[in-house]
Amino acid sequence: MKAQHSKRIKKKVIRRQISTTNSITCGTENPASLGCVFYELEGGEVATVFKCGRWHEGHEGIMHGGMSGAVLDEVMGRANRSYDRLTGGLKVPVVTAEMTVKYLKPIMSGELMTACGRIDRRDGRKRFATGEIVNEAGEIMVSASGVYVSVDIVDTNADWKQAQLGTEPGPDDPEEL
Numbered sequence: 001m002k003a004q005h006s007k008r009i010k011k012k013v014i015r016r017q018i019s020t021t022n023s024i025t026c027g028t029e030n031p032a033s034l035g036c037v038f039y040e041l042e043g044g045e046v047a048t049v050f051k052c053g054r055w056h057e058g059h060e061g062i063m064h065g066g067m068s069g070a071v072l073d074e075v076m077g078r079a080n081r082s083y084d085r086l087t088g089g090l091k092v093p094v095v096t097a098e099m100t101v102k103y104l105k106p107i108m109s110g111e112l113m114t115a116c117g118r119i120d121r122r123d124g125r126k127r128f129a130t131g132e133i134v135n136e137a138g139e140i141m142v143s144a145s146g147v148y149v150s151v152d153i154v155d156t157n158a159d160w161k162q163a164q165l166g167t168e169p170g171p172d173d174p175e176e177l
Contacts, residue, residue: 003105003139003140004104004139004140005137005138005139005140006132006134006138006139006140008116008132008134010176010177011041011042011043011045011176011177012041012042012175012176013039013040013041013169013173013174013175013176013177014039014040014041014042014169015039015040015082015166015167015168015169016037016038016039016040016166016167016168016169016170016173017037017038017039017040017046017078017081017166018166018167019036019037019038023074024067024070025048025070025071025074026038026048026074032055032056034050034052034056034067034071035050036048036049036050036071036074036115037049037173038074038075038078039169039173039174039177040081040082040085040166041082041116041176041177043086043118044079044082044083044085044086044118044119045079045082045116045117045118046075046076046078046079046081046082046116046117046118047075047114047115047116047117047177048071048074048075048114048115048177049112049113049114049115049174049177050071050112050113050115051109051110051111051112051113052067052107052109052110052111052113053109053110054109056109057109061108061109062106062107062108062109063106063107063108063109065101065103065142068101068103068107068133068141068142069099069101069142069144071115071133072099072101072115072117072131072132072133072142072143072144072146073096073099073144073146074115074117075115075116075117075131076099076117076118076119076129076130076131076144076146076148077094077096077117077129077146077148078117079117079118079119079129079131080094080119080127080129080148081166082119083118083119083122083127087122092150092151092152093150093151094127094148094149094150094151095148095149095151096146096147096148097126097146097147097148097149098146098147099144099145099146099147100144100145100146101142101143101144102142102143102144103141103142104140104141104142104143105135105139105140105141105142106141107133107135107141107142111135111136112135112136113133113134113135113141114133114134114177115131115132115133115134116131116132116134116177117129117130117131118130118131125149125150126147126148126149127147127148127149127150128145128146128147128148129145129146129147129148130143130144130145130146131143131144131145131146132144
């Protein structure tokens, strides 16, 4: 199969999103976490950079497809926060209602990858998102689309409220992704 290259242009990092403690993608207290840090970019996209380790493999040397799906679910889901900031939207948590993942090339352990997600449109409580994981050469390794639905749990979820704040990017954060 011929490699598909991303047409996406790098964008300026404007906010570092707060990580959670137990997530498999960004869990600060989860030893099996990929250690992703999620960044909001100009225009509303959310991106992260990661390398998978041996504990994230399915077949030896290849990242498990469920892990790459989890990263895409996370960047698309987190893009809702950025989208709400840009549009003055719903400002409530969303959950994944549906997700389709296309595996184009295997992600090899130890290779640097960038994942990016965005909200393409909104229809009432539904948000329609797309995302992809690309290698350093810009080849699309995995792509996904998803439908996210807003849920009204703000009053009982203090962690979600705190996560909305995010932080300014620091000196060790990338300037663009």
